Amino acid sequence: MNTSLPAAVHRQPRRSRYAIASTHDQPLLEASPLAEFIVFVEPESDQVRLLNAFPLIGIAVSDTGATELQNTLKRIYRFKTLPEVPIIRLDPSTMATEAALVAQVLESGLDRLTSHMTKVHTELVMLRRERETLFENYRAIENAFHARNWDSVTEIFSHAPSVDPKDEGFANLLRESEIEQIFPVSSYAVSGFALHFRGLPSGRSGQLIVTLDYVENGEGVAEWLVPYSSVVADWNFFSLPKACDGGHRTLRLRVSATGGTPPELSLGNVITNERYAARARIPHADLDMRPLAFRVFTGLPGVRPTSLPNVFVPTSLIAGRRVEDYRLPVELLRGVTNVSVSTVVPDFPTVRFLEHEDAIVCHPLSEGITAGAIRRVISPGTVRISARAIIDHPEGQPGAVGFLLTSLSADIKGEIAALGRPGEKRPTALFSGWTEINAMQPADINFMLDTATTRAMDLVVLSKATTGSVDFSWLKVFNFRLVKHIEARPVQEMANAR
Structure with missing residues (x-):
């Protein structure tokens, strides 16, 4: 060298x-x-x-x-x-x-x-340039992160609506059964969801019943009772007052309706996973490997996404309980008995069951209260009774309809008579209040209980006159629907029990 x-x-x-x-x-x-x-x-x-x-x-x-x-x-x-x-x-x-x-x-x-x-200096210059590049990338990521977190609500999943000319619609299906949809995302931190409706009926009398629960143990989250008139033909946001917690679970959505023709739910595109397609107990051609059009959001509970036109808050929170929503069987409706309290003795049956319509006729009288009792149909845990009523005659005079829940050992006629005496309270009976009804104008009856029933009870359908005449007041009550809450053990407790 x-x-x-x-x-x-x-x-x-x-x-x-x-x-x-x-x-x-x-x-x-x-x-x-x-x-x-x-x-x-x-x-x-x-x-x-x-x-x-x-x-x-x-x-x-x-x-x-x-x-x-x-x-x-x-x-x-x-x-x-x-x-x-x-x-x-x-x-x-x-x-x-x-x-x-x-x-x-x-x-x-x-x-x-x-x-x-x-050479070291040259390397340092290169490292400095790389460091500046990393800082720029970090700032870009940080800005994106903050921009995402500054949004009060963030969408984490969606199925866009898709219209097929062959779609038949769910008008009858929602009233006779329910549509079930499983969310393909974890329940953790979910603060709400949105459903898309593509059409609104001309007569908007009725309400949607939307329930959210967990698949693993059936524990309920919340329930929404939405009048048809509040729904818009677009995305409708259903908010939760508290984000879902307690671990990663699977959410299940149930949608049904009571009343007239409901708003038309939109469906998404065809998917390959049958588990996450919409389903119903009654087969329907539209529900062929297609989910509902929905969006799932996380973020601040109770806050509506800015892109959605309206929001619905829960009618009731059912955390920690399992929801059972069912219609009264026809066999029980057939057993209705007349327990009217009135001084008027009519020459026609005022209380009877219409076999071809699955409805109970409860014709009001000019004096007193017409009543039909259905024995032992309210089971423990019931929190809501709903039905639909109509005066089925174009010239029928207006009236009022209501529900009364009595214990099995109670004097039903005595409880009914007490309704006409203001100020008298009956701790063994629960009264829904009166709902006025006019000819050919259907009305919904929703009896929400403050607390769930603790024992079996009788259901009494009531009617009375609101004017001096009861001509042609053929009042029919139908589509009886009961909601029951059953205590559900949390998943964590079940795991510990094993």
Whole structure:
């Protein structure tokens, strides 16, 4: 490695110079091995050029050269860009040996160190650029993260509505049964969902019944009773007052209706997973591997997404309980008995069951209260009784209809008679209040109980006159529907029990 290069090889000029000397000593130093390491400066020049030079040592051969170099360095020190440079004197008689020694130190040690530091500096510059790039990427990610979290509600899943010309609609299906939809996302932190409706009926009398529960144990989350008139032909948001917690579970949505023709639910595109397609107990051609059009949201509970036109809050919260929603069987309705309290004795049956319509007729009388009792149909845990009523004659006189729940051992007629005596309270009976009804105008009866029933009870259908006449007041009550809450053990407790 110490072999000198052939003369034919052209040596490139040195890029960096580490020694400084006066031009007074230039003739002697240029003939020495230090020539390529030295930058020569004019002592009397107004400008000092140190191009590609970083003086670490000053070299002088004569007293005059040393003096001129000191004066030049003083001018450079004023800029405070260089540390103090030591000056060494070389003896002209031994300059070749001494210059070779200094050149060897500069070239073998310092030069390699400087070259290494230059590479390190280059690497540092590259690392700095990479760091700036990483910071820019981090800021972009951070901005995106904050932008997402600044949204009060975030959509995590959706099925866009898709219209098929062959769709028949769910008008009868929603009234006779229910549509069930499983959400394909975890329940954790879900704060609401949206359903899409593509059509609204002309007569908007009735209500949608929407229930949300967990698949794993049937534990309910919330229930919404939505009047048809509140639904818009677009996305409708159903909010929760508290985000779902308690671990990652599967949410199940149930939609049914009571009353007239309900708003038309939209369906999504065909999917391949049958588990997440909408289904019903009654087969329907539209529900062929297609889900409902819905969107699932997380975020602040009770806050409506800005892109959705309206919001519905839960009618009741059923956390920790299992929901059982069922219709009264026809066999029980057939057993209705007349328990009317009135001084009027009509010459026609005022209470009877219509076999071809699955409805109970409860014709009001001009005096007193007409009543029909259905025995032992209210089971423990019932929280809501609903039905639909209509005076089925165009000339029928208006009336009022209501429900009464009595214990099995109670005097039903005595409880009914007590309704006509203001101020008298009967702790063993529960009264829904009166709902006025006119001819050919269906009305919904919703009897929401403050607390679930703790024992079996009788259901009494009531009617009375609201005017002086009851002509043609053929009041029919039908589509009886009961909702029962059953206590459900949490998943964690069941796991611990095992």
